[in-house]
Amino acid sequence: MINSNEILDTIRMIDQQHLDVRTVTMGISLLDCCDADPQRACGKIYDKIVRSARDLVKTGEAIEGEFGIPIVNKRISVTPIALVAGASETEDYVPFAKALDAARAETGVNFIGGFSALVQKGMTPADERLIAAIPQALAETELVCASVNVGSTKAGINMDAVARMGRVIKDTAARTADRGGFGCAKLVVFCNAVEDNPFMAGAFHGVSEADRVINVGVSGPGVVHHALQAVKGAPFDVVAETVKKTAFRVTRMGQLVAQEASRRLGVPFGIVDLSLAPTPAVGDSVARILEEMGLETCGTHGTTAALALLNDAVKKGGVMASSSVGGLSGAFIPVSEDEGMIAAAKSGVLTLDKLEAMTCVCSVGLDMIAVPGDTSAETLSAIIADEAAIGMVNTKTTAVRLIPAPGMDVGDTVEFGGLLGSAPVMPVHRESCAEFIARGGRIPAPMHSLKN
Template structure:
């Protein structure tokens, strides 16, 4: 059981080390909303979300008040809309009406973001899947809170290269539609390999079909807490270093466990998982890259970075698993460039490149996250970058993702401002050599041999 003493122990972390619960996310199944009439589907979806999540904001504020723990976001994830709208939607514009409904429902209940405008196409695309994907640029441009994700690959099925090729085009369309705002809508779109059904973090959250009718998933974050703890053991052995990270992650996760249990009880919705990802913000001292520097690197990206990140992730998970009944989602360090001041500093110093970020994906869930790239990058090159990320996840039997932002009208040397938690990012150079002939092949890359375990 979590007790009040544990909460009191974290007060200093909250006040001085930017500890927060990043999100309470209610996962809601919309399978009961399916109908062949589009108007009826929209009515069902709106009513379902506004009924289940009506007290989300109120309960989050109560928990903040009662325990003094900041809860930064209230979010909703829903059944992939390609499944929900498949029977009623006859063209991409029909799916856009569902995006508007999601946006209105999220606004009505006080949710910051709603995820699940999604399609799962790792082996092939249905007609509905393809229509939803083609509707993404319009849907994201016309809504404020809707987030979209597409699962393009898995260890069991391989990589759907037709979908990978399509997503390169789609991403540029999203960028072009929001070019007057530095292509900001690309932040709301992420592609996955081995996407988890219970991820509370955006833009990749959706409510998997294996989940219950409704569920509470909580994402915690405490990179500042970990960094502060490591400052006390500078120069110590790896054994001391690992033990310190593990103990700190335990305490951080216990805070998330408390919030999840309280939210579950007060909302009358079962507790799902704690996602113990280290999610940075642009705030000074709230950086995963700064943790890597505290471990002993001059900058994130220096030789040894992948090893340090692997150790950090492993010890965070070991501490977190002991602290919570159920750990899930992504549960790994996030290394977004724009949202982490330490990562921004590393890019500006020339210490980190896209290729190094790709290598770091091998030991965390998202290596190409919130990466601003030149707006004239060809669609096939973007698809090639996505394919590389998908291959890492497929072969290593892990979740990987890419959230790329081709900024129309800007190039290397420019900086793009996203604001708030999204921060700013220097535009990173992209390999100029073509992969078009590879990307334009049709079909899929088969699953690796070690996937056959039945």
């Protein structure tokens, strides 16, 4: 029999340290839903999602009940809609988002992702129509998430798409101004997007994936923080070892849940995403882990090094615990969703520039950051370009999820509620980057993309 301390350890992790499975996400291919008639295509999309994921929520809840481990979200990701809708004879892609939202409501999942386009090298007419539909789609649907991949290490950065996404973000914020620009919280701009990401808002089901797949994202910043409290003052080797051991346990739990969900649903297991995903709850913060390593406030000098260690140790600990690791796998630093980040940003110690530096060493990027409502589209685009450049050169995924909160300025706070938390509006540089963005074209792929 497993010993008492181990059992009580697990129970404490769940009860007091917010250990949970953040998401069980079913990826569903919609490539077989293409139809020249857009209405029929939407009908096929709705039917396939509902048919595939009918038991997802019920199964997730049953697993929660039996293992006593919370599964916070049950989600669906689908094939990038631009690839499916491209076959339909229509200019308007908003109905596709509505079909996704209707299927989401019917299956009872928390989010559905995949209103997406992959335009790192160029845009098809379908990609252009999808991007044009994003602001309206996000304003008129409840829980549909959109993402656009604008760059990759292989292709470089599509600066026309980057310029366009700045305007799309502005427009999305304006259309959801009554909710603090909430639409932007459902929109991610990627470089090197992954095809098996279970986390929102950036999840989509890649074309190289099977027809259906179960991906699981684990969490556990609270558990890591707690473990580090026991090694105060110890050298970094000890810190790294402690994080690794903790990540191993957390991931084993995620792997068990993933296998169980896969077996019960009769859907192949895809990957476990080894991510430290914070929540706004006290004791579930990545920033507080960094502070536990000896920093007074997250964002001060040393933060990037601390995050690099954390991110690496989480992967090393987790990789042996799962038969298949994928997705984003790293520490997340979404400002509004992390109690410690919110505090650090409010105090002015954590800045956008420091966050950008931090994204060089962790997944994923500038995430859930509110900026002043009057930030120009060009500035947003330039922020996207910077972040995409980091991803492109470092062969890693980077993402931007910014909320130019309408009518708000530095000092204000946007309240989203729930897991999305509250975002203190952070300052951006005021100097113009309009001419830079107006150039358009493509930033070529870096030398090291030529590996063959």
